[in-house]
Amino acid sequence: MSRPYVLLSAAVSLDGYLDDTGPERLLLSSPADFDRVDEVRASVDAILVGAGTIRADNPRLLVNSAERRAARTAAGKPEYPLKVTVSVSGELDPDAQFWHTGGEKVVYTTDRGADRLRRSGIAADVVPLGPEVDWRLLLEHLHDERGVHRLMVEGGGTIHTQLLQQELADELHLVLAPLFVGDPKAPRLFGPGAYQGARLRLVETRAIGDVVLMRYEPTAPGTGHLARPADRHWLRLACELAAQCPPSGTAFSVGAVVVAADGTELARGYSREAGDQVVHAEEAALAKVDPADPRLAGATVYSSLEPCARRASRPRPCARLILDAGVRRVVTAWREPDTFVEGADGTGVLQAAGAEVVVLPEFEEQAKAPNRHLLG
Ligand SMILES: NC(=O)c1ccc[n+]([C@@H]2O[C@H](COP(=O)([O-])OP(=O)(O)OC[C@H]3O[C@@H](n4cnc5c(N)ncnc54)[C@H](OP(=O)(O)O)[C@@H]3O)[C@@H](O)[C@H]2O)c1
Numbered sequence: 460m461s462r463p464y465v466l467l468s469a470a471v472s473l474d475g476y477l478d479d480t481g482p483e484r485l486l487l488s489s490p491a492d493f494d495r496v497d498e499v500r501a502s503v504d505a506i507l508v509g510a511g512t513i514r515a516d517n518p519r520l521l522v523n524s525a526e527r528r529a530a531r532t533a534a535g536k537p538e539y540p541l542k543v544t545v546s547v548s549g550e551l552d553p554d555a556q557f558w559h560t561g562g563e564k565v566v567y568t569t570d571r572g573a574d575r576l577r578r579s580g581i582a583a584d585v586v587p588l589g590p591e592v593d594w595r596l597l598l599e600h601l602h603d604e605r606g607v608h609r610l611m612v613e614g615g616g617t618i619h620t621q622l623l624q625q626e627l628a629d630e631l632h633l634v635l636a637p638l639f640v641g642d643p644k645a646p647r648l649f650g651p652g653a654y655q656g657a658r659l660r661l662v663e664t665r666a667i668g669d670v671v672l673m674r675y676e677p678t679a680p681g682t683g684h685l686a687r688p689a690d691r692h693w694l695r696l697a698c699e700l701a702a703q704c705p706p707s708g709t710a711f712s713v714g715a716v717v718v719a720a721d722g723t724e725l726a727r728g729y730s731r732e733a734g735d736q737v738v739h740a741e742e743a744a745l746a747k748v749d750p751a752d753p754r755l756a757g758a759t760v761y762s763s764l765e766p767c768a769r770r771a772s773r774p775r776p777c778a779r780l781i782l783d784a785g786v787r788r789v790v791t792a793w794r795e796p797d798t799f800v801e802g803a804d805g806t807g808v809l810q811a812a813g814a815e816v817v818v819l820p821e822f823e824e825q826a827k828a829p830n831r832h833l834l835g
């Protein structure tokens with residue numbers, strides 16, 4: 460069930476359009492912003508666009524900077540990120556620039572789309588996903604079969620809308636360009652449908668020439684199983700809190716955040732906070748929430764280390780404190796090693812009580828960093 464980190468990237472006009480209806484692609488970004496896009500492309504393992512964008516814009520989707528390509532090669536990566544497209548129909552022009560520039564290409568499609576694409580002799584790996592396009596299957600395939608950990612999605616609106624509505628977007632880079640399209644038949648960035656969750660979290664704004672970049676992270680954990688888009692945001696914060704702990708030679712440094720189902724942060728804490736030599740991160744965070752707060756039942760506890768199952772310093776271990784608070788979901792970066800307690804199994808305690816425990820190993824290094832001296 461592993462998926463890449465999904466970054467949506469788009470530019471819109473002041474009236475919210477992705478393009479006009481003319482035959483040429485409308486240039487929304489400034490030259491400086493195209494260079495920023497080039498930098499983001501160079502940082503990812505794969506770039507995805509929908510079939511509609513290939514038909515409308517005939518893009519090449521390259522890393523244009525030779526220095527950035529050289530840096531990729533020096534780091535042992537392919538010169539160009541993998542290029543990915545998605546088509547239900549399989550109606551793609553085998554002469555489009557997408558297939559004939561850059562590095563490897565893969566097209567995800569339906570069974571009937573695959574037949575059509577193979578007959579057309581398209582120069583790409585064709586992967587059928589069944590009778591329809593299933594985004595979760597597609598992302599898992601990219602991760603597991605193509606080693607894609609970071610995916611940049613460059614549109615169009617149909618693709619962005621589906622990924623956001625299915626809660627599969629981890630980050631949105633939105634550029635606002637100072638011009639108007641004014642044509643209601645032009646494509647919009649996000650279409651109608653059901654959007655999950657609350658407000659997105661604004662993490663950065665940057666003026667780049669005459670455009671403005673806004674970076675958002677969706678924060679409301681949704682109803683999906685296992686890892687949710689917002690999990691990475693909150694677990695990263697927990698790992699940052701772990702780095703703030705007063706150092707100790709005899710206890711772990713851990714950070715924890717309690718987050719309501721609608722994405723509201725209820726509390727945060729870290730080990731040995733406020734001069735308490737034995738307080739644990741989850742304990743410190745939960746102590747700041749009113750035990751009668753009805754949001755605890757739907758909340759998630761993000762802890763940089765698996766909650767403890769046994770401890771000498773307090774009667775109730777953190778796994779128990781979490782359950783007693785009514786919380787039934789925990790996200791963590793690594794399982795507790797046997798450093799202080801033999802066979803600690805906070806996950807087992809939580810799961811036995813019906814709680815969901817999600818481990819995101821991509822944060823393990825960051826979570827371990829303040830504990831290196833304890834790990835031998
Ligand atoms: N300003 C920007 O940042 C930016 C970026 C990219 C694109 N654009 C603009 O966006 C426009 C294209 O947007 P778009 O929405 O038409 O195309 P799109 O989102 O690029 O692709 C839509 C296509 O994706 C395929 N698809 C894959 N899975 C699907 C699913 N589950 N449901 C429906 N379709 C699925 C379908 O291909 P088949 O039809 O082959 O089945 C569909 O037609 C262009 O005007 C382009 O210039 C702007």
Ligand SMILES: [Zn+2]
Pocket residue numbers: 739740741766767770776777778
């Ligand atoms: Zn603990």
